[in-house]
Amino acid sequence: MSVRFAILGLLAQRPRHGYELRAAFEALVGGEENWDVKPAQIYTTLDRLEESGLVTEEAVEQEGGPEKRIYAITPAGRAELESWFATSVGSEHQRDEFFVKLMLSLAVDGANPYKVIQTQRAALYQRLHDVTLQRQRADPQTELAHILLLDKTVMHLEADLRWLDMVEARLDEVRRQPLPQPEVKPRGRPRRR
Amino acid sequence: MSVRFAILGLLAQRPRHGYELRAAFEALVGGEENWDVKPAQIYTTLDRLEESGLVTEEAVEQEGGPEKRIYAITPAGRAELESWFATSVGSEHQRDEFFVKLMLSLAVDGANPYKVIQTQRAALYQRLHDVTLQRQRADPQTELAHILLLDKTVMHLEADLRWLDMVEARLDEVRRQPLPQPEVKPRGRPRRR
């Protein structure tokens, strides 16, 4: 979803062609190690935006090189962008893959939940190390936004590590509880209250 | 990705049919407010798993009601599951949609970054409130895992709120810096350094 709106936002600054959009997006998020957008996504998204009437193909430049299709935002596109600014980012979907993995490692015969935790912790420390290095190398005079983004990542990684410790400490307790079973819902029309 | 492995894990316990898998998954993650899996995703994923030879259709039951297709995990499926347990959850892709939105609100004429922050903060507080309520209502004797998951959510929301404060305090500084521009790369092979 963000790529779609990022394209609209970048086209709101000025018309651009596909590859330029990709470069501008990566500059915005601070490099491809943060968010690697594949060219294919840019082009398919542009096609879909064009189909919805939010952008238009403005011109095709040749200038020696290969063709460049230049896209521009339409009034409908600006409206869409504005309404994106006015709404909050949708709940960030809690979808915690690690939690699912941990629960299943408790449920599946032969799996080792302590090892699962250990593996995850190692990966989190590795990533924390990488991000911290990146943060130290960044220049506050020119890359403040990028630094703030890295700070957020660090805060989340630290929270994840603290949470892992907590879970590990209480894992035996969790283990003793039966796995949550789906509740059997009563069938048929519900009773009048 | 997690749904795919969750299905494998649940089938590793015992053979099940699609609807049962859906119910078991929702029980595992603590209700549809955490992770609402649509039936269609279960069935298409099962089809793909079958095509990859990780599950097999075991039988079709009739028992009065509509057909039930029972699926079971294969040895290859168990191997896939084991290797999932052995690897770490992939870097959680920092893909921060709010950050993108904030940066664009700084770049696009007519947008108001302070308002964007305010909207996001209100949404985060709302969600924190909801989750805290859910946490208080949960029974530690039977829903410890669910409580731990909610704790993780709370920790992340608190981190997001602290980060928002930080960003707001330094927004003028960020504003003064020019937006990161994509470096214009010369075409062709780069010069030797």
Next chain:
DNA sequence: TGACAAATCTACTAACTCGTATTATAATTT
């Protein structure tokens, strides 16, 4: 009391959007 409408669960399907992976190509410069 018995027919029937209302509501909900069970089980599954079709068609779509968003994003990723893979591959191909032309142009440009070293």
Next chain:
DNA sequence: AAATTATAATACGAGTTAGTAGATTTGTCA
């Protein structure tokens, strides 16, 4: 020739929207 940018097509996977159709239970009214 090799490297690299610029551009795009095709196909696939993940996830959503919006259903179908039968089964089961409850309410209601003649």
